[in-house]
Amino acid sequence: xxxxxxxxxxxxxxxxxxxxxxxxxxxxxxxxxxxxxxxxxxxxxxxxxxxxxxxxxxxxxxxxxxxxxxxxxxxxxxxxxxxxxxxxxxxxxxxxxxxxxxxxxxxxxxxxxxxxxxxxxxxxxxxxxxxxxxxxxxxxxxxxxxxxxxxxxxxxxxxxxxxxxxxxxxxxxxxxxxxxxxxxxxxx
Numbered sequence: 001x002x003x004x005x006x007x008x009x010x011x012x013x014x015x016x017x018x019x020x021x022x023x024x025x026x027x028x029x030x031x032x033x034x035x036x037x038x039x040x041x042x043x044x045x046x047x048x049x050x051x052x053x054x055x056x057x058x059x060x061x062x063x064x065x066x067x068x069x070x071x072x073x074x075x076x077x078x079x080x081x082x083x084x085x086x087x088x089x090x091x092x093x094x095x096x097x098x099x100x101x102x103x104x105x106x107x108x109x110x111x112x113x114x115x116x117x118x119x120x121x122x123x124x125x126x127x128x129x130x131x132x133x134x135x136x137x138x139x140x141x142x143x144x145x146x147x148x149x150x151x152x153x154x155x156x157x158x159x160x161x162x163x164x165x166x167x168x169x170x171x172x173x174x175x176x177x178x179x180x181x182x183x184x185x186x187x188x
Contacts, residue, residue, distance in 0.1 A: 044098060044175045045090030046147070047182040051083040054163040070114050070160075078162045083119065086142060086169065087152020089182065094147040094173055103171035103179070107138035111161040116140040121153040128153040142169075 058068045058079040068075040084105055088094050107113060113135040118128045131141030140157065159165065169179045 042092040043090045044092045044094045044173050045088065046086070046094060046103070046171075046173050046176060046179050047089045048084055048086045048169045048179060049182040050167050051085070055081045056163060057081055057158065075114075075160050077160050079114065079158060079160060080163055080165070081156060081158045082167060084155045084157065084167065084169070085152060085182075086155065087122070088147035088149060090176075091149050092175070093149075094144075096143055096145060098174040099143070099171065100174055101170075101172035103142045103169065103173075104134075105140040105142060105155065105157065105167065105169050107157070107159055107161065108166035108168075110138040111159050111165050112136055113138055113140060113157050113159045115156075115158040117156050119154045119156045122151045126151050126153060128155075130155065 056078055058066070058075070060076060060078050068079055086103075086105075105116075116130050116132060116135065118130060121128050125145065126147060127145030129143045131143070134141065138159070140155070142155065144153070157167070168181070171179055173179070
C-alpha cells in the first residue's frame with residue numbers, strides 16, 4: 001500500500017503540467033522580486049524639464065521705434081522667456097551638502113541671461129536660491145536647503161536670444177552622476 005506522500009509523488013509531481021506551473025511561478029517570483037526591489041530603492045534623482053512653450057517678449061527688427069535696453073545697453077536680438085522646473089524625483093532627500101558639483105542652468109553658446117527668478121517652489125522650507133553673478137555667460141547657479149521626494153521649484157529665465165536656444169542643467173549630486181531631463185510622454 002502507498003503512503004499519501006508516495007501517491008502525490010507518483011501522481012501529481014510527475015505530471016509535466018505541475019512542473020511547468022512551478023517553473024512559471026519561479027520566473028514570475030524573480031521578476032516581482034526585482035520590480036519591488038527597484039521600486040523601493042531610496043535614491044536621489046534630481047530631474048528637470050523645460051516648459052514646452054517659450055514666450056518671445058521682444059522680437060528683434062519687428063518694431064521700428066521700440067528699443068530694448070538692459071543696463072543702458074541696447075539688446076538687438078529677440079528677448080525670450082523660458083521656465084525650467086527642477087525637482088527631486090527620487091525617494092531620498094537632496095540637501096545642499098549632497099551637491100558635489102554646483103547645479104547650474106546653462107544656455108547654449110553662452111547666450112546672455114538678462115534675468116533669472118524663482119517663480120514658485122513646492123514648499124517654503126525648500127529654500128531655493130539662485131546666483132546671478134554669471135548671467136552674462138549664460139549660467140545661473142541654483143541651490144536649496146533640502147529637496148524631499150517631489151520637492152522642487154520653477155525658475156524663469158529671460159535671455160537675449162530666440163526660442164531655439166538650447167537650455168540644460170549641469171552638476172553632480174551624491175549618488176547621481178548627471179542630472180536627467182524629465183520625459184513625460186503625455187506632454188510631448
